[in-house]
Amino acid sequence: MSQYPALRLRRTRASEWSRRLHAETLLTPANLIWPLFVTEGEAEEPIASLPGVSRWGLKDIVARAREARDLGIPCLALFPNTPRELRTDDGREALNPDNRMCRAIRAIKDAVPEIGVLTDVALDPYTAHGHDGIVDAQGYVLNDETSAVLVDQALLQAEAGADIVAPSDMMDGRVGAIRGALEANGHVNVQIMAYAAKYASAFYGPFRDAVGSRGLLKGDKKTYQMDPANAEEALREVALDLAEGADSVMVKPGLPYLDIILRVKDAFQVPVFAYQVSGEYAMIEAAAAAGAGERDALVLETLMAFRRAGCSGMLTYHAPLAARLLAG
Ligand code: PBG
Numbered sequence: 443m444s445q446y447p448a449l450r451l452r453r454t455r456a457s458e459w460s461r462r463l464h465a466e467t468l469l470t471p472a473n474l475i476w477p478l479f480v481t482e483g484e485a486e487e488p489i490a491s492l493p494g495v496s497r498w499g500l501k502d503i504v505a506r507a508r509e510a511r512d513l514g515i516p517c518l519a520l521f522p523n524t525p526r527e528l529r530t531d532d533g534r535e536a537l538n539p540d541n542r543m544c545r546a547i548r549a550i551k552d553a554v555p556e557i558g559v560l561t562d563v564a565l566d567p568y569t570a571h572g573h574d575g576i577v578d579a580q581g582y583v584l585n586d587e588t589s590a591v592l593v594d595q596a597l598l599q600a601e602a603g604a605d606i607v608a609p610s611d612m613m614d615g616r617v618g619a620i621r622g623a624l625e626a627n628g629h630v631n632v633q634i635m636a637y638a639a640k641y642a643s644a645f646y647g648p649f650r651d652a653v654g655s656r657g658l659l660k661g662d663k664k665t666y667q668m669d670p671a672n673a674e675e676a677l678r679e680v681a682l683d684l685a686e687g688a689d690s691v692m693v694k695p696g697l698p699y700l701d702i703i704l705r706v707k708d709a710f711q712v713p714v715f716a717y718q719v720s721g722e723y724a725m726i727e728a729a730a731a732a733g734a735g736e737r738d739a740l741v742l743e744t745l746m747a748f749r750r751a752g753c754s755g756m757l758t759y760h761a762p763l764a765a766r767l768l769a770g
Pocket of ligand 1: 610611646719
């Protein structure tokens with residue numbers, strides 16, 4: 443038996459004030475993390491496959507940090523593009539305390555200390571083969587050898603001033619190893635956001651252009667990143683990273699994995715973040731350019747979807763646009 447007409451769900455939707463009053467989910471600039479690419483030179487370098495996104499030199503990166511602060515964006519995520527001649531099989535430039543990444547962290551924390559800085563812990567921007575770790579003769583990424591380097595990389599980033607270190611490599615055991623080293627070295631308040639459920643995805647292409655690893659990458663990342671077929675395994679990954687000391691966990695990519703976000707949030711009640719990745723950004727830009735949708739609306743609707751699914755926040759290249767739109 444229908445409850446209609448006593449119940450008309452359209453009643454609360456009939457006016458703007460009422461829709462606002464009944465909104466179940468809030469989206470604010472405080473939910474945004476802005477990924478930024480750092481380069482060697484001082485000139486801005488636009489990235490063709492990520493229209494509207496550039497690599498920045500140190501001065502400009504500090505300007506972006508001020509812009510983010512003024513927009514109410516609480517946190518930046520930094521990724522370096524390493525000059526080709528500094529990329530080696532072992533990715534040792536990752537451990538140079540004066541590499542572009544460390545200099546960018548210091549420059550931002552000096553100029554805009556009130557903004558959070560999240561750093562990527564992984565070797566792919568520094569390796570000649572484009573993989574996230576050390577490879578053996580067969581090209582297999584070695585787990586424990588890689589993890590040991592990631593520990594040193596994370597410590598270096600913490601010493602440079604990183605507030606959140608975010609291992610994106612998918613090695614087993616690296617969260618515990620990094621947590622132990624941070625504790626032993628006095629970085630008790632440096633957070634770990636684990637890329638816990640990171641899938642071997644076709645949506646990372648423009649990012650690999652941005653950090654300059656696309657042309658270098660040999661093979662794929664399926665022996666360490668997750669199979670898109672798997673959800674239970676994502677819950678096991680999250681459980682492990684939490685047990686090892688992760689403060690928050692990430693699901694990546696974003697929209698194609700909303701089910702994973704929801705299941706992780708339901709199962710663990712911990713802070714969950716989504717990375718709306720480069721390919722997702724590029725799809726929205728392409729849709730807008732083709733007249734298939736309106737950019738601003740597409741951006742806000744997708745970000746709201748992440749919040750509805752349970753995300754505390756989202757990494758998105760649209761962060762400054764979204765923050766401007768949300769400011770009205
Ligand atoms: C690698 C890394 C990737 C991204 C962030 N860190 C790509 C990859 O795994 O190959 C992708 C982010 C994006 O596509 O926006 N450590």
